Amino acid sequence: MIFGYMRISTQKEKQTTDRQKITLEQYATDNGFTFDELIEERISGTVSAERRPQFNELKSRLRRDDILIITDIDRLGRNADDVIMEFKRLKTDSIRVIALDTPYLNEWEKIQDSSIYNMIADIFITLKAHMAQQEREKTVQRINQGLDVARAKGKTLGRPKAELSSNFIKEYDKFKKGEYGNMSASGFAKMLGIGRSTLYKYVNIYEGLEK
Structure with missing residues (x-):
């Protein structure tokens, strides 16, 4: 199954998920697939992934080889370390993450090949961790x-x-x-x-x- 996850901050009451929804749906159209479900969550970006109700409910439904698509990789967590941890958990459960703002992680055809995806995912984790350490x-x-x-x-x-x-x-x-x-x-x-x-x-x- 293919899921889309959209998150907006509760601190920005006028903000909507329209931009994210349009971007996700356009990606689906361009690549010839349909989302099984789009999940929206309104919660502060400072809240860690494990404390996001909608996101955790979604994870409980994800199964091996399912695909989770987000517009921005940072939607996965509160900060770089939270994103890395969540990404690793999903990869361990054989869930493929597509982040439209991240090179190679946004290429539909490559994501379909598990060996290529795993290679891209490992490179992403290494680079993200290195960048987080540098920033610290x-x-x-x-x-x-x-x-x-x-x-x-x-x-x-x-x-x-x-x-x-x-x-x-x-x-x-x-x-x-x-x-x-x-x-x-x-x-x-x-x-x-x-x-x-x-x-x-x-x-x-x-x-x-x-x-």
Whole structure:
């Protein structure tokens, strides 16, 4: 069976799945097939794949050699690591994923050959993981550069240990471990509801305490 999955953010009330639906249906027309079902889910992109009700209900119905088509590979998860994990799970269950925004993963004829698909899927997983790691390293580097600049300007970045909230410590540990994928320093600060300069201050305090 062939399924299409469309996701839009609950934070954008005026947004609809029209663009995704038109794109998916045009792909079906161009390649001479019909979808068995198109599934729509309205949920924030910050929610991990395993916590998306419609997506999980769909996965429970997928069977070996079924095909799942999405307009953008990032619809599969919250971040790069979540996407990789979900993609691997589907591949293990012999579900073929077609992502229309991803070279080679969007070629209908090649996807029909299991050996070619598996080769493409393995290459995609390797590249996606490498890109995610590079982005994490760049983010850490940018944070450290920001701290160096602050120190060079003679700014005092320290605060008593007690003033670092347990929530910040927990979230920063997750950020360092890459659980937020390729999230930037600015994005991380925004998620915490603080400014980037404040983030640098907190990181400097925390890193200092760890030594």
